[in-house]
Amino acid sequence: MRTSLNDIARTEKYLRDQLPPEEKLLFEAQMLTSPLLRWNVAAQKKVYTLLTLYHRRKTKEQAQNVQQKLFQESQHAAWKEQITQLFK
Amino acid sequence: MESVMLNEVTTTLPHEERDKLFEALYLTAFPVVARFVRKMNGSLDDASDLFQDALVIYCEKITNPDFSIHVSPEAYILGITKHLWMRKYTQDHRNVSLDSMEASIMIPNDYYPEINSLQLLNLLASTGKKCMDLLHAFYYEKISMKVLAGRFGFVTERSATVQKYKCIEKIRDTVKEKSIAYEDFIE
Numbered sequence: 067m068r069t070s071l072n073d074i075a076r077t078e079k080y081l082r083d084q085l086p087p088e089e090k091l092l093f094e095a096q097m098l099t100s101p102l103l104r105w106n107v108a109a110q111k112k113v114y115t116l117l118t119l120y121h122r123r124k125t126k127e128q129a130q131n132v133q134q135k136l137f138q139e140s141q142h143a144a145w146k147e148q149i150t151q152l153f154k
Numbered sequence: 155m156e157s158v159m160l161n162e163v164t165t166t167l168p169h170e171e172r173d174k175l176f177e178a179l180y181l182t183a184f185p186v187v188a189r190f191v192r193k194m195n196g197s198l199d200d201a202s203d204l205f206q207d208a209l210v211i212y213c214e215k216i217t218n219p220d221f222s223i224h225v226s227p228e229a230y231i232l233g234i235t236k237h238l239w240m241r242k243y244t245q246d247h248r249n250v251s252l253d254s255m256e257a258s259i260m261i262p263n264d265y266y267p268e269i270n271s272l273q274l275l276n277l278l279a280s281t282g283k284k285c286m287d288l289l290h291a292f293y294y295e296k297i298s299m300k301v302l303a304g305r306f307g308f309v310t311e312r313s314a315t316v317q318k319y320k321c322i323e324k325i326r327d328t329v330k331e332k333s334i335a336y337e338d339f340i341e
Contacts, residue, residue, distance in 0.1 A: 071319040078322070109329045113322055114293075115264075116329070119275050120286050121294045122210050122265075125172070129206040132176040133184075145181060149188045153198045 073103075077110050166217055166294050176209055183228040187235045194239060194249070204242070208234040211261060225255055233259045241266060274332055278325060285321035292318055 067075070079085045080093050097104050136142050167175065184205055191201035208231045215221045223230050233256035240250050241261070264271075278286050288306055291297045297305070303314035 067316055067319065070323060071316065074319045074322050074326070105330065106326065109326045109333070110322065112329045112333075113325045116271065116275055116278060116325065117286070117289055117293060119264075119271060120279065120290055121166075122214075123275070123279070124290065125210045125213060126206045128169070128172060129176050129209045130202075132173060132180060133202060133206070136177065136180050142181070145185070148185055149201075150198065152188050152192045153201075 073106070074110065077107050080107070081111055081114065166296070167213060169295070172213060175213070179209060179212075179227060179231065180205075183231045186228050186232050190232060190235060191239070194243070196239075196243070200243075204235050204238050205231075207238050207265070211238075211265065214262070229255070230259070232256075234261065237261045238265075270333075274329065277332065278328060282321075282325055282328060285324055288318065288321055289325075 076085070076089075076093065080090065085093060097107060137146050184201075187205045187208065188198070188201040191197075191204060196204075211234050212227070212231055233252070236250050236252055236256055237259055238261065244250065284306075288302070291302055291305065292299075299311040299314050299318075302318075303309070303311050306314065306317070308314040308317060
């Protein structure tokens, strides 16, 4: 794997607190002296945040699909009526 | 700066299990939530939107091993919905009454993310969809590298692993490019 990808793998381990103590110390020392590394680490952290938001968006879509399905099924007509009546 | 980190969500429900859970909760908890939203002069769309958000938050909570509730899921989901209602629609929190259990519910601070994150997410969901889906499958569906390789058309697990890191790099570089300033995502 090329160096930049190895750096990403190492940054992932650092952010997930999976680096052995001595490697973690070394990594933090490198961050102190390298603004580029600091920037990359911060941006990679943001990648994981965005993935969490992406996951939430997908989960919400799943909930929307369940609602749509239940609203269409005849065996849940009474339940649907109970809800729609509230907003009439 | 948002606080969410990947390692906070270490487990997720499989898709089929989540479907079953959502279906059961729609039948029991949605009427309760809809009554609350109606009482607050909200619409059916408001009720649906808030309930779906509440289900997302509920799922995150129940998959956290440290989490326990001492009330019914319906009561808990109503509590989450009340918090979301306050965040989304009212400046005057006195309009919503919370009992002590409800008051103790914590909603993730970043549930309604900053505009910057939303713009980035929308961009990545379109232009970087393949990478987002690959990373989502790996981190959230907990799919093994072997299965992932098959699903995304890689010959070996090794090439799937390399692609995973390439995807992180691609998204990271988009984040850097689109961030107005370094300070945007520095705590």
